[in-house]
Amino acid sequence: MGNVMNLGRLLSDTARRLPDRTALVWGAQSWSWTETDARVDALVAALRQRGIVKGDPILVQARNSNQLFESLWAAFKLGAVWVPTNYRLTPPEVAYLATASGAKALIYDDAFPAHADAVQAASKMLKLIVAIGQPRADELSFDGLVADALGASEPEAEVDHGDPCWFFYTSGTTGRPKAAVLTHGQLAFVVNNHLADLMPGTGPDDASLVVAPLSHGAGAHALSQVARGAKSVMLAGDRFDEEEVWRLVQEHRITNMFTVPTILTRMVRHPAVDHFDHSSLRYVIYAGAPMYRADQKEALEKLGKVIVQYYGLGEVTGNITVLPREAHSLDDDAMPVGSCGFARTGMEIAIKDAEGKRLGAGEQGEICVRGPAVFAGYHDNPEANAKALKDGWFHTGDLGRLDERGFLYITGRASDMYISGGSNVYPREAEEVLLTHPAVAEVAILGVPDPEWGETGIAVVVLEAGQAADEAELLAFLKDKLARYKQPRRVFFWAELPKSGYGKVPKHLIRNELFARGDLAEVAAQ
The missing domain is CATH 3.30.300.30 (ANL, C-terminal domain)
Structure with a gap:
């Protein structure tokens, strides 16, 4: 395919263009684009010096923090592979991810010592362990590494379109999670697509509130903010706090956020929604599960015409459909009620039967998708790849139908999966x-x-x-x-x-x- 831009350049270019603007806010702390880029380059230098090279998986077990955010960009610039966990997993579950991914380094937040121990015990490939917070014996300090190498100017690794940069772990129907391989070329398309379809017009004067773990969909959302120089604001504490959400929306004039229907409904129903000014909001993006019509109406009544829905799996990094702001309405006749929207720009949807034949409008079958957002396959899992990537299409395992206008309706799941609090x-x-x-x-x-x-x-x-x-x-x-x-x-x-x-x-x-x-x-x- 030939060389493409290393995704880490999104951060470097924004830091050159908007050096003193705010990149990231967390509690009382904030970092400019220059400071964020310098910290990332320092981490790249420190990891390179210790033998982490292009293609090496870096496992990260951490809650949202500036260090988690920085670890993503450092992995990209190194040409390494970012392997974030869902921090709620147990130590044995994370140890499995370490061995399945072939992790060469572990970055963990010091609230999870048992996870680090389990990874170390299980993994034969591990070269180093880096602690966010207080390191233990034989561990390195994240902030110590950054401080020692500050000022380093590190070139991004040369990458090809298909080079992996992120193992996006999805829960496996067979009981074991699978790593969807996301690549530099594919994610470059995803970033553009998110900006075009979900939050058009996003720029340096925008501000994004991070209410979900950066390890999954919120991380993909953050890539687009960095590309456009919009600052990201993280919740200060570990727990989701509706009052804090609305306070931050007012304080930082938040214009966009990514969330899931259950959390959006909690936010809309909380009394704090009426105590703070949220008129700055332009795009409140929800995905990860269907939203009840009554909840949709409640959100429209409280927030105005700002909600945007999308449907997409980790394997296509959210890029299957969009139901934009203008397609939402309180009037049932003015919108396709129950639909998750139409095909994203540059993506194609087909409804197929068990034999792989394309079905007509209104007919139910498996939702299949193709286009530049489709992942490179599952890491080290030829059996799953053969099943999911048959005949040039990604097979989602979800059932649905398309209407005459191309709006998609999800009608069920081919598997037994259910969605609890936005998690599959x-x-x-x-x-x-x-x-x-x-x-x-x-x-x-x-x-x-x-x-x-x-x-x-x-x-x-x-x-x-x-x-x-x-x-x-x-x-x-x-x-x-x-x-x-x-x-x-x-x-x-x-x-x-x-x-x-x-x-x-x-x-x-x-x-x-x-x-x-x-x-x-x-x-x-x-």
């Missing part, structure tokens, strides 16, 4: 852990509607003959083995699970039975 949850992960409990013979977990999280998991368990266990015991058994958002909230015990003619356990039969027994009504009432 594949029940098989928790099912496999529960099956290791001596009392559990069979288990099925499914997502059910939840007023706070959008969906939450419930487990139906069949016990081994002669064995006993209760809900509290099984939930406690899961506690340290899986991230909390992946754990079911309730457990029901049945004598047997319904089976199909093929001996499988169809989740829709379990759902029907839960309704029939009144158990789902009990969950909904809680």
